[in-house]
Amino acid sequence: MACTGAHALRAPFHPPSTSRPDVTDETPKIQEPRLWSADGWTARVIKNDDDDGWAVAMTKDGASEPALVGPWTMGRDKKNPKPLDGNAFSTLVKTAHEFVRRSEQQLQASLHQSIAVTAGAKRVTVTLDIVPDDENPTANLSAQDEDGETLASVRVSPSFKLTRASAVAWAEAGFAKPASR
Secondary structure, eight states: OOOOGGGGGOOOOOOOOOSOTTOSOOOOOEEETTEEEETTEEEEEEEOTTSSSEEEEEEETTOSSOSEEEEEOBOTTSSSBOOOOHHHHHHHHHHHHHHHHHHHHHHHHHHEEEEEEEETTEEEEEEEEEEOOSSOOEEEEEEEOTTSOEEEEEEEOTTOOOOHHHHHHHHHTTSOOOOOO
16 A cells, blocks of 8 residues: 555544444554554654655654654665664654654643742742643742642743742742743
8 A cells, every 4th residue: 555645644543433332443454565553543654755765754643743753774775774673663652652752741841930049938839830822821830838828829921930049039029920031
């Protein structure tokens, strides 16, 4: 099955089966030299537009874009790609899953930051929670004491940089709304 054009990176749609409710995944497995689909993932070997080689795109079922695209090995004839096989597919699924997991963790860490500081004689935990939105992102800066009691909470710009110095300065200023930069 040749894959060209805009549809080359799309995962096939498999409607959920209702014939056996006790079975959660009845998606048929596809095992072709350039296309494998199983375990919620589709691996598609594609022409690498950047050079004369090949790439493999890993797409989670239901996603419109690949989660991971990486180089793929040339076959023995040095023109065509090496065919996909079970071991390669398993490795690709594991790699793509880990990549997605790490990306989600990184996003979560950038949107929800927390720093414990000492301001005056008190230990204070300052948190910055960013709510991403294409049109109107928001952010909230808050402080809690050692018992978890909220000392202050203010809206700040989503571009506010939470650092140890900015947290201490905010606490020492009596939790007044930080000036926009």
